[in-house]
Amino acid sequence: MAVLPIRIMGDPVLHAPASPVGEVDDEVRQLVADMFETMDAAPGVGLAAPQVGVGLRIYTYSYEDDEGAPWRGVIVNPELWMRPLEPGEPDPEEESEGCLSVPGERFPLRRSDSVMVTGTDLDGAPVRIEVDGWRARIMQHEFDHLDGVLYIDRLSGADAKTMQKVARKRGWGRPGLSWMPGVDDLDA
Template identity: 60%
Template sequence: MAVLPIRIQGDPVLHSPADPVTVFDDELRRLVEDMYETMDAAPGVGLAAPQVGVAKRLFVFGWTDDDVEHRGVAINPELWITPAPTGEADEDEESEGCLSFPGERFPLRRGARAILQAVDLDEQPFEIRAEGWLARIFQHEYDHLDGTLYLDRLPRPFDRDWPKISRKRGWGVPGRQWLPGVDDLEG
């Protein structure tokens, strides 16, 4: 297993829809193992294949809630979500970050519940009904598969803040990446 470099906002693979996974082989298994290792090293609670430069529709997740570990891989997922509530997001309760825009967090309203349907590495279908943070993780990672970063969904004034941060750090261009455990960045 290996920790993979994580692409930073501006890399084209992050801003384009990913292709369905069609081949379930040892190469896919290695990719998923490497994605778990990368997510854990970052540390993060989810990681989509485009974030490591692979334009395929899959993501891994790992989050513990009330001593229950939620960990898995979703390949070719479908996601149904409840509408996000109206009004301003609570900066303490509804802020999220992204390993592709490391070190920053912004408040964003998301649907409180989600239904994830996907297949696993053995091409076995599964369904997870999620609430709260797990539902948020699914929405965030699923967005990556459609070429959408959470930054693209931010309301004012945060939609004006992140581009300034990106320019200051030299991001927003192809080829920028960071390596968990090596580079001095946090997501």
């Protein structure tokens, strides 16, 4: 297994719909192993294949709830269904999220509180996940990556303007930028 560089906003693979996975072969299995290694090193709670430069419909996730119960897996060719969004402004305390492709930034974003995801695992067995709360947020965030959408693309108003300023200041928004988990100090 290897830690892979994570692409930063502006890289074309992050802004294009990913392709369905045909056959799950050893190359795909190795990619998923590397994605878990990269996600853990970052550290993150999810990682989509486009974030490591591979335009395939795969994402990994890993999260421990308040009681320390682990929740970890991979979904190949996922489909997402979600409960309609509740109206109103997002709560900055409860609904802020970040993204490994927008390192170091967090913004509040309204997401559906309940989702169902279907797809397959690496053995081709069907996967069906019904979750709510933070786990539903993770599923929506990673699924967005497979459609070429970053969570910052969903921001509006002052948060969208702030993000534009951050991107300009950091030189983001152009192809070829990445960072290496465990190597790059993003706070420097």
